[in-house]
Amino acid sequence: MSNTIGVGLVGYKFMGKAHSNGYRQVAAFFPDVALRPVMKAICGRDETAVRAAAAQFGWEEYETDWKKLVARDDIGLIDVSTPGDTHAAISIAAAENGKHVFCEKPLANTLAEARQMLDAVQRNKVVGMVNFNYRRVPAVQLAKSLIDSGRLGTIYHWRAVYLQDWIMDPNFPLVWRLQKDAAGSGTLGDLGAHIIDLARMLVGEITEVTGLTETFIKRRPTLAATTGGLGAAAGAEMGEVTVDDAALFLARFANGAVGTFEVTRFAKGRANCNSFEINGSKGSVRFNLERMNELEVLLDDEMPDVAGFRTVLVTNGNAHKYLSAWWPAGHIIGWEHTFTHGIYDLLNGIAAGVSPAPTFEDGLRCQAILDAVERSAGSKQWVEPEY
Numbered sequence: 404m405s406n407t408i409g410v411g412l413v414g415y416k417f418m419g420k421a422h423s424n425g426y427r428q429v430a431a432f433f434p435d436v437a438l439r440p441v442m443k444a445i446c447g448r449d450e451t452a453v454r455a456a457a458a459q460f461g462w463e464e465y466e467t468d469w470k471k472l473v474a475r476d477d478i479g480l481i482d483v484s485t486p487g488d489t490h491a492a493i494s495i496a497a498a499e500n501g502k503h504v505f506c507e508k509p510l511a512n513t514l515a516e517a518r519q520m521l522d523a524v525q526r527n528k529v530v531g532m533v534n535f536n537y538r539r540v541p542a543v544q545l546a547k548s549l550i551d552s553g554r555l556g557t558i559y560h561w562r563a564v565y566l567q568d569w570i571m572d573p574n575f576p577l578v579w580r581l582q583k584d585a586a587g588s589g590t591l592g593d594l595g596a597h598i599i600d601l602a603r604m605l606v607g608e609i610t611e612v613t614g615l616t617e618t619f620i621k622r623r624p625t626l627a628a629t630t631g632g633l634g635a636a637a638g639a640e641m642g643e644v645t646v647d648d649a650a651l652f653l654a655r656f657a658n659g660a661v662g663t664f665e666v667t668r669f670a671k672g673r674a675n676c677n678s679f680e681i682n683g684s685k686g687s688v689r690f691n692l693e694r695m696n697e698l699e700v701l702l703d704d705e706m707p708d709v710a711g712f713r714t715v716l717v718t719n720g721n722a723h724k725y726l727s728a729w730w731p732a733g734h735i736i737g738w739e740h741t742f743t744h745g746i747y748d749l750l751n752g753i754a755a756g757v758s759p760a761p762t763f764e765d766g767l768r769c770q771a772i773l774d775a776v777e778r779s780a781g782s783k784q785w786v787e788p789e790y
C-alpha cells in the first residue's frame with residue numbers, strides 16, 4: 404500500500420470536473436502510483452454549486468475560500484483549475500504554505516506573474532507542474548520517441564493548428580475566456596499555449612516569432628449564466644470582447660527548424676482540431692487530436708514502391724507508455740485519460756521530490772512566447788521571447 408497525499412482542488416466547472424476524474428481514476432488504473440490522492444476538498448465561491456460538485460465528483464468536503472483551502476494541514480497538493488486571473492495568487496499562496504502545485508494552462512495571465520510563480524515553487528522547494536495535458540497523448544509520445552531516437556532525422560518543419568468553432572455565433576455571450584482581465588488573452592493563450600508547449604517538447608526552444616492576432620466579433624451580449632462545459636446563456640446588455648479570436652505566427656527554433664502556428668475559434672466545422680505535422684530529413688509524422696489514437700508516419704526506410712504515410716493505431720498495449728494501464732491492445736482511450744496520465748506523473752514526481760515536465764519553468768517559457776507573439780502583433784516586427 405503506497406503513501407497518500409491530501410488534495411485540494413480550486414475550480415469545479417469544466418477543468419475541475421476533468422481533474423476530479425483524474426484523481427478518482429489514477430490509483431485504480433495505475434496501482435503502482437507512489438502516492439495515492441485523497442480527495443479532501445474542492446473549492447469554489449458559489450456554495451450551492453460547489454457542494455453539489457463535491458458530491459458529484461467524489462470530494463470529502465468543500466470550501467468556499469481558497470485561502471482556507473491552501474492553509475489546511477491535511478492537504479499537501481493544491482490543484483488550480485480556475486480562470487487565469489487567479490492562477491498566480493492561488494499558486495503562490497499554496498507554495499508559500501509548503502503545498503505542491505498543479506496548475507491549469509497557460510501558467511499565468513502575464514509573463515511577470517509566471518516569473519513570480521516559478522520563483523515561489525523554487526523558493527519553497529515544492530513541486531510545480533502545469534497541465535499541458537496533450538503531452539501525454541500516447542500518439543504524441545510515439546512522435547516524441549521517433550524524433551528522440553533519430554528516426555525522423557534532422558527536423559526542418561513544425562506546422563501546427565488548433566482550430567475550434569464554439570463562439571462563431573455572434574450572440575454567444577462574453578464568457579470569461581473572451582475577457583482579457585480574466586483570461587490574459589484569447590485563442591493565443593487558450594489554444595496557442597497547447598501547440599507552443601507541444602512544439603517545445605517535440606522540436607525544441609523557440610528563438611523568435613512574428614505574428615498577428617484578430618478579433619472578428621468585437622461586441623457580444625453579456626453573460627447571463629454558464630450552462631456547463633463551454634456553454635453559456637446571453638444577457639440583454641452588450642459588452643466589448645477584449646481578446647483575440649484568432650492568432651497566427653511564424654517561429655524559428657534554436658536547432659534551425661522553422662514553424663507555423665495557427666489558432667482560432669472561427670474554423671467552422673472544427674470542434675477541437677489540435678493538429679501538427681513535423682517534417683525531418685528522414686521522415687514525417689502527423690497528429691490530429693480528433694483521431695487521437697492514431698499517428699500518421701512516413702519513414703525513409705520503406706521500399707520505394709510502397710512508400711507513403713501510414714496510419715499507425717497507437718493502442719498496442721505495453722509498447723507505449725501509459726496504455727498498458729488501461730485496456731487490452733486495441734481498446735482505445737480518450738481525451739480524459741490524458742489528465743489521469745499527468746496526475747500519475749505528478750504524484751510520482753511529488754514522491755520523488757522532482758517537478759515533472761511540463762514544470763513551471765516550461766510554463767514560464769511558454770508564457771514568454773505568448774508574450775512575444777502579442778508584442779510582435781502590436782509592432783508588426785520579429786520579436787524574441789524574454790526567457
Ligand code: SOE
Nearest residue numbers: 417508567593594597633675
Ligand atoms: C476551450 O477552448 C478548451 O477547453 C481549452 O480551454 C482546453 O485547454 C483545450 O484542451 C480544449 O478546448
